[in-house]
Amino acid sequence: MLDILKDVWFLFGRLFPFPTKAGLRKVGNPNRQSPVLLTCNFELTVRKVVQALEHDHIDAWLLVAPTKGINVWCAAGGGHLTTDTIVSVLKTSGIENMVDHRQLILPQLSAAGVNVWALRERSGWKSLFGPVDIKYLAAYLDKNRGKYLSQREHRCVGFPLRDRFVMGVNLGFNSLLFLILPFLIVSIWINGLWWKSVPLIFLLSLFNSVLALWLPGRPGVQKGFSLGLLVSAVFVLISQTAWTMGQWETLGWTGWIVLLSTYLGYDMPSWSPLWRADVKELVLGMKRTHVEVVPIRCIGCGLCKIVCPANVFEQNPSTKKSAVVNMDACQACGACIENCPNNAIKNNFRAGVCSCPTCTVINSVKSLKRKTTQQKKGGKEPAAAKRFSEPPA
Amino acid sequence: MRILEQTPAKYDHGMRILTLGRIDRVKREIVSAWVESGHDVLEVGCGTGSLAAMMIRCGAHVTGIDISAKMLATARKNAPEAEFIHMTATEIGKLGADRFDRIVATLSLSELSEDELDFVIRISFVLLKAGGKLVVADEVPPSGWWKRFLACLIRWPLAALAFLLTQSTTHALKMFDGLVEHAGFRIVYRRVYLFGTLALIVAEKA
Numbered sequence: 001m002l003d004i005l006k007d008v009w010f011l012f013g014r015l016f017p018f019p020t021k022a023g024l025r026k027v028g029n030p031n032r033q034s035p036v037l038l039t040c041n042f043e044l045t046v047r048k049v050v051q052a053l054e055h056d057h058i059d060a061w062l063l064v065a066p067t068k069g070i071n072v073w074c075a076a077g078g079g080h081l082t083t084d085t086i087v088s089v090l091k092t093s094g095i096e097n098m099v100d101h102r103q104l105i106l107p108q109l110s111a112a113g114v115n116v117w118a119l120r121e122r123s124g125w126k127s128l129f130g131p132v133d134i135k136y137l138a139a140y141l142d143k144n145r146g147k148y149l150s151q152r153e154h155r156c157v158g159f160p161l162r163d164r165f166v167m168g169v170n171l172g173f174n175s176l177l178f179l180i181l182p183f184l185i186v187s188i189w190i191n192g193l194w195w196k197s198v199p200l201i202f203l204l205s206l207f208n209s210v211l212a213l214w215l216p217g218r219p220g221v222q223k224g225f226s227l228g229l230l231v232s233a234v235f236v237l238i239s240q241t242a243w244t245m246g247q248w249e250t251l252g253w254t255g256w257i258v259l260l261s262t263y264l265g266y267d268m269p270s271w272s273p274l275w276r277a278d279v280k281e282l283v284l285g286m287k288r289t290h291v292e293v294v295p296i297r298c299i300g301c302g303l304c305k306i307v308c309p310a311n312v313f314e315q316n317p318s319t320k321k322s323a324v325v326n327m328d329a330c331q332a333c334g335a336c337i338e339n340c341p342n343n344a345i346k347n348n349f350r351a352g353v354c355s356c357p358t359c360t361v362i363n364s365v366k367s368l369k370r371k372t373t374q375q376k377k378g379g380k381e382p383a384a385a386k387r388f389s390e391p392p393a
Numbered sequence: 394m395r396i397l398e399q400t401p402a403k404y405d406h407g408m409r410i411l412t413l414g415r416i417d418r419v420k421r422e423i424v425s426a427w428v429e430s431g432h433d434v435l436e437v438g439c440g441t442g443s444l445a446a447m448m449i450r451c452g453a454h455v456t457g458i459d460i461s462a463k464m465l466a467t468a469r470k471n472a473p474e475a476e477f478i479h480m481t482a483t484e485i486g487k488l489g490a491d492r493f494d495r496i497v498a499t500l501s502l503s504e505l506s507e508d509e510l511d512f513v514i515r516i517s518f519v520l521l522k523a524g525g526k527l528v529v530a531d532e533v534p535p536s537g538w539w540k541r542f543l544a545c546l547i548r549w550p551l552a553a554l555a556f557l558l559t560q561s562t563t564h565a566l567k568m569f570d571g572l573v574e575h576a577g578f579r580i581v582y583r584r585v586y587l588f589g590t591l592a593l594i595v596a597e598k599a
Contacts, residue, residue, distance in 0.1 A: 066506035
């Protein structure tokens, strides 16, 4: 019964942290040579990892890191799954007495917060980044690892239909949650707007998410707007033929649909693993996150390529040095910057700031404030603008 | 996902809101009653170094550790005489056994997971000299259901206010007494504040 309730909650409320007990767990019958895997303590993640391992009959030690119930990628980006967290869980979980080897397999998406070089120095554990999705773990643990690493789909995040559906439901649920108060206020004047908008928001969220790959325009506001036009065209067609709706009422609803869809489209990128919220560029004309490999500093270890979930980097086959080939796909997760052993990645990225619309707006306002106070003081160059244009030394 | 960035400047204010200003009194009590001149003190999770500065003024030699580099930078300004090290609480074993007269932790142990807490308490026992004391001030779940209910009523608005204004929050320390006694300590002093939600606990290495 409890499990069913939890499943229903995970369908709607994935945004919210859901902690489970951290520490060491056994999956199957692990021995002293079995692989040691690490994950976050978001309950759904732990459950899925255990299921996947049991399905493939893998005997392993599973370290559940205390990440405050947040999923791996968000915890790594937000400072809850860091090198410190892992050093700590390795020491306290008792894993060091259970195995003979010192090799830890991390989720690839934890790279945004975990520096493997520092981890090795501080804990003595050699860590490897595993696959981006737990379902590839069996292939990963296979002896043929060299071949495995070249397979792009094991390293890059995808957004399949199933995920798009779940995220659409979540987008709808959370948008309703945040829109309840303004809606109640508005519905005092406009009768029926509130209860008619509830299914509308859900449908538009679902469409925005499920159709996200095929809608015309750039991800974000543009895709949302084009969906709004599409849906309102269908709406006009139905309302003028099947229902008897007045012209002004039709016009009102059309505008409302486009507005809602544009708003939901603007929020969509933060629910997807493929796109970044572009509020910064859209509203404040700020520079997009940019990374660049400095060839002189690059030692050709290829770690940036391994940790990148968006296939931004490519290695030169002869010199082994990395180069940025696909900047548009960059998620600004910061994994490459965190893990580069020689600081070879020039960037205008500020670590510890996630790229969801809420954070982006708040940080933009913060930096704008800083800019204006600086100008009032008579400083020549605003500190905030400088940070975004120059890489840190 | 970090919604807002927590900054050292705001942290102390946040803690004051959450404890209705009581944490400053607890810190003063720690310094006046439990720390003496010449003591070797380790502060676990020193934060902005406000307690470290008070202990320095009373003549103790203070070593502070914290997980946040930003907090440590502020702490170094607030208490320049103290020694600050950037490490997690579970790494304090590196500092050497039988070295400290006091290990002090205010509102920091509750940030740890169950395993980590157990580990840190056991390591603290090793780090302390014989007769040394572990001084902990932290949020605790109050005893008795009606007190817990009352604490919830008070805590929720306070936590919301503190988070909105300062983006910092605390958690309650659970099962502390059992872990401490299991590690070999003897609890010698215990005082609760704010309807039993904030406790000052002193445990001695026998």
